[in-house]
Amino acid sequence: MRFVDRVCVRGSMLALIAATCAHCGAVKGASGGSGASDIADIDFGDAGDDGIGADSGSAPPPSGNGSNDGGDATVFAGGGKDQCSQATLIPLSGANPRVDLPSTTVGATHDVDAPCAAEQGPDIFYRFAVSKRAFIYADTFGATWDTVLFLLSDSCVPIPTTMSGGATCSDDGCGTKQSQLVALVEPGYYKLGLAGRGSATGAATIHFEWALAGSGNVAQLPKMNSVQVGTTFGSGGNIDGISGDCLAAAAENSYWWARCPSDPAQTLNASTCAGGTTWESVLETQIPRSAPAKPSAYTCNVNGCGLQSTLTTSIPAGAGLGVLSIDGQGGNDVGPYTMTVTYTP
Numbered sequence: 001m002r003f004v005d006r007v008c009v010r011g012s013m014l015a016l017i018a019a020t021c022a023h024c025g026a027v028k029g030a031s032g033g034s035g036a037s038d039i040a041d042i043d044f045g046d047a048g049d050d051g052i053g054a055d056s057g058s059a060p061p062p063s064g065n066g067s068n069d070g071g072d073a074t075v076f077a078g079g080g081k082d083q084c085s086q087a088t089l090i091p092l093s094g095a096n097p098r099v100d101l102p103s104t105t106v107g108a109t110h111d112v113d114a115p116c117a118a119e120q121g122p123d124i125f126y127r128f129a130v131s132k133r134a135f136i137y138a139d140t141f142g143a144t145w146d147t148v149l150f151l152l153s154d155s156c157v158p159i160p161t162t163m164s165g166g167a168t169c170s171d172d173g174c175g176t177k178q179s180q181l182v183a184l185v186e187p188g189y190y191k192l193g194l195a196g197r198g199s200a201t202g203a204a205t206i207h208f209e210w211a212l213a214g215s216g217n218v219a220q221l222p223k224m225n226s227v228q229v230g231t232t233f234g235s236g237g238n239i240d241g242i243s244g245d246c247l248a249a250a251a252e253n254s255y256w257w258a259r260c261p262s263d264p265a266q267t268l269n270a271s272t273c274a275g276g277t278t279w280e281s282v283l284e285t286q287i288p289r290s291a292p293a294k295p296s297a298y299t300c301n302v303n304g305c306g307l308q309s310t311l312t313t314s315i316p317a318g319a320g321l322g323v324l325s326i327d328g329q330g331g332n333d334v335g336p337y338t339m340t341v342t343y344t345p
Helices: 035-042 240-246
Strands: 006-010 098-104 120-130 134-139 147-153 180-185 188-197 203-212 218-220 226-231 253-259 266-271 281-286 298-302 310-315 320-328 336-344
Touching: 098 120, 120 134, 120 203, 134 147, 134 253, 134 320, 147 180, 180 188, 180 253, 188 203, 203 320, 226 253, 240 281, 240 298, 266 281, 266 320, 281 310, 298 310, 320 336
Parallel strands: 218 253
Antiparallel strands: 006 298, 098 203, 120 188, 134 180, 134 203, 147 188, 226 336, 253 320, 266 310, 266 336, 281 298, 281 320
């Protein structure tokens, strides 16, 4: 089946909204769609609403600018706990792909040794759950002291690096004294620790973001122009719950990036139009910091050039996570591909 060229844009990266994308028909989960199953497919819930952690109790509600107006992240003022075993649950949901966590280690004690920094000071801990394979990102940029961020299992054991180029423990991120963590995680519960190097202690806002990861291979996307060659495989995808806009239902490969505070805004251009892809491809991006100030947290393109796709999206200036995925329109649309990626300016 062929479809007209179209680009579909979602106002909130994971939220299902009863709206219509121009030239694309109703959003999956809107009136007339299978909304209940869609929400179950994409939900990043707190305890009790995602089928993972119904026994952990509910988290306090987010505070501050909970509506994310003006591009602000949801602010969760719950505060981290001094003991890892008592970590504060972060209330994640499909409606808030980025959460700011005002935190302080002042008055805390030392509980768990982070594997990437010696002579650690006091630490505090948060807990979160994901119901699908996902990229998790956190940073402390803006703090004025030497911070350490580290990822732990739900049993408070530090987790080794989960993907090439990632960091599950970060001392000096982007050449600063602050931290930047990015990891690939499978469904389940995790802990996030904030500590200081040596005797360092203080207040910091943890900027926490996430995006769904493809069901197949993942790789770090270079900051320079590149040609990505690979193969998608398998009978089902992991991003289906949000990719219904462009009728993507196949297995996906994902390319991630983590920008630094000094990085400028850019336009990302991706295309499978130059050959090397013989099946009906779909290109998708998730950029948590783009939501909700403008409708580009999730963007997709199908049939941008015949059966292939071409996608253009904006990367905001500064630090944050982004994901580019190559998908297939039908469940059997998998195989070898060639994808060109360029940046402007």
